[in-house]
Amino acid sequence: MPIFDQGYQHWKGPLAGHAWRWFAIARHGVRVQLRSRILRVMLLLGWLPALALVVAVALWGLVEQRSATVVGLVSSILPADMLLDPRAYRTTFWTLAYSQFFKTEMFFVMIAVVVAGPGLISRDLRFNALPLYFARPLTRFDYFLGKLGVIGALVAAVAVGPALFAYVIGVCFSLDLSVVKDTYRVLLGSLAYGAIITLSVGTLVLALSSLTRRSLYVGIAWFGLWWIGEAVAGVLIGIQVVTIQSELQRELVEKANAEAAQALDHGARAGRGPRRMPQDDWFRLEAQREEAMSAAARTNWRLLPSFTANLNRLGEGLLDSDAAWVQVGRATERARQVVDQPMRLFGKGSQPAAPPINERRLADQIVPQYPWWWSGAVLAGLMGISVWILSRRIKSLDRLK
Amino acid sequence: MDPESSDKVAGPPEVTPIVEFDGVSKWYGNVIGLNKLTLRIPTGVTGLLGPNGAGKSTLLQLATGQLYPSQGKVRVLGQSVWNNPPLMRHVGLCPEQDAFYEWMTGFDFVRTCARLTGMGRAEAADASEHAMATVGMTENMHRAIRGYSKGMRQRTKLAQALVHAPRVLFLDEPFTGTDPVGRRDMMEVIRGLGARGCSVMVSSHVLHEVQALTPHIILLHRGRLVAEGLVRDIRGLIDKYPHRIVLVCDDYRTLAEKVVRWDDVEGIRVMSRDKSLLVETRQPDAFYARLPALATRDGTAIREVYSEDDNLEAVFKYLVSK
């Protein structure tokens, strides 16, 4: 055998097409980020809500199969209507379970992104990796897409992956393929929501990352955006609630004073006639407050400053959790009605007029009611600004220096 | 041993050394920077060479008073250089690092440095203009340093080292990033300073630049002084490697026949492509002495003669290869 030339060897091998370049960048990014132990721990913690989701849909499957132990277990949590006819409430339960999962998981996604996200572009800027990237056959778009892919992988690992896994487990536990027909909206909604989270969170963290060479500042900015946004939204809503409440109380006090003045005018009939029970007022106040809040909720812009609230709003819209809560509301209200009627018949109790049946009460309280496209517009605007920042910071090499 | 000796010193002869190191050692914890260095540097241009980690930056920092020797004494212009601000008036340093106040103009920067050495306002402005003109930055000196190219930054650094007309000048890699035109101009400036009685020490990795500036070098390796003096003298002292001399001749094989009979010739390599011989000898003086007689004889007309390793690259390689 002739002696092997130990110098430079030429190489001719297969090359992947240009379409796969972003994938190489994403894969490398994920590999580098996974070296950090903190991220691995965060991922593990992020799987806890996923575990809860899996358990929830599995239990529901068992409820549908009328497994006595399970029914006994959940009878204290769920309204009786749901347990009597689980099939009818299947969509509702799945929707609510997923909705709650995503709301919890959003926290973990934000934390995972602040661990893995800031270094994505800022380190490349600090170590000047961009000339190395651009000397290769890829465009700026490939670079951005690849970095976004790292965030996408993160979201998939923390949110979308577990959601899919839970779906499969749930279908298995239902032993009934028609469950797919009832809940496909949940599946598609989860996937779409994952995509929206990736795009929105991803572009934002990449834009912040491209603004500075120190990842620490990006982390601080991220926390700032997140918490200050939530704080501002909370304060605004608090102010609104207190305002409405005090308005109503003032009206009530004015009316009571007016009536008392009238009574005095018509001669003092002190001590006679049934005094109105304070509970009456209280219930009436409650009812009025609910009405006022419902009415205000439809145009309540006060949640918009919070980034996560915007994402949640879109998620709720995609999963249609409003309808699900209405269903639940119907079930709980019916139960209350059933209990109340007999009590009144027997004159037991000076149970005054309870608040009227309002199946939308839970939905109005829990699900934001303002139009989804407001949140959509805010997120789209943020995305637009992020993309603009990225294109300004990562300049192509078509310049003088 | 080559009995050749030379009294050539770059610049006007002056016996008093400008910079003196006397048994100087410097260590940083366990790491040794310089090891028993004894050195006398006269006026004129001297090259400071050595591989990475040899101690060149330590030497420069000790000579400019930025470090205190762990052992031994460092003297510049006869005085100890540590904690001696009046002495710094006569010392200039052009460091390797690139650190400017980016918002200042070049002129402002040099003038500030001039004021820092103790010059008055008007004097500093004059001196700065003069220094910027010397390095060829007159047209650009009123622009912010932020917009300077690498070559312009180097020139500004050199200007701030020269502005106070120092007697001792230390230049650390002064030619990085400069193009050949700029380099030629800066070399002329440095040679001029050396000729006028300054003592200039140029530390560089680019051997041919140092060779073009001065034949007088200092070679450090692993913190010790390996060699000092003229390149040719040093080469003469290296016994381990025979001198390699190239003879170009049309009839090279006949020449080889004749040359191989000489006692001092240790090896001959035939380079047929260039029609030349590479001769190795440990007694170059004797060898060269016989050449004119040989060349005038028929059949051995020597067209070219030159030494392949009588230069700085070869000396460096022979002395500090690992």
Add this chain to the structure above:
Amino acid sequence: MLFELHDVTKTYGRITALKDLSVSVPAGAVGLLGPNGAGKTTLIRTLLGLITVDSGGGQVLDMDIHARRLDIRQAVGFVPEDECLFPGVPGVEFVSYAGELCGMSTADAMQRVHEVLNYVGLGEARYRNVESYSTGMKQRLKLASAIVHDPRLLVLDEPTNGMDPAGRQEILELARDLAHNKGMSLLFSSHLLPDVEAVCEQVVVLGRGQVLAEGQIQDLKKLHASCYEVRLKAEPDRFARRLLEAGCDAEPRDDLLVVRLPAGRNERLLWELAASSGEQIRYLRPQRSTLEEVFLQAVEEN
């Protein structure tokens, strides 16, 4: 043809980086010289397909610079001048990533990486994180990542910047080996003219966005007929006098004598004079302009 450009113009605002530049370079090792601001960086970026020129066109390795920019970068390797790194990975993954970015599969890249790292001389250090490398090692790493996909043209921008003499020698030897023995074309841009001379056979000199000179180095370095550079063992004054008496022109320069012989005589005259006066001639070569002189002349003519 390695690359050719026709009337390429590129301006950035008021600054014209390239002005009607036309050049045609055959395959081989070509040096790119020019003063600062001459447009070398812009030219290199044009050849890599990284910028859109205002007018004119050209081809690199028979690929059009407008239409096939990504393909050009597939066949070209680039070693940038400034410090660049992919952060946070050991040397092996660094070069492997560089290969994957060109489309190599992970398995292919891994095999090739070790071959290439052996070639550039990076030993056990390849398993350490790249942030801990010295300047010389980083330069070798950049070179390795530029040749991992076996390019046909390798562009080196000041590759010996900041390296000590031993490291510089090794990089130049690698470049020479690639250019002369392995059939890779080279574009070597540097301010250090002896480095360029050591590696390249041809050279292109740029100035103010135009080509000032181009061609084979040996052709550009004119031979001055009957002119010789001579150095003696002793001081040249005495010998200079004897040369003048013999009818030659003798001019001292540094420690040499530049001698012009009278018509019809060759260097034998010098040997005869040396023999008769007992001088030792230690250096005798026909005068040839150095690359530096060629460069300075080209720049100053314009």
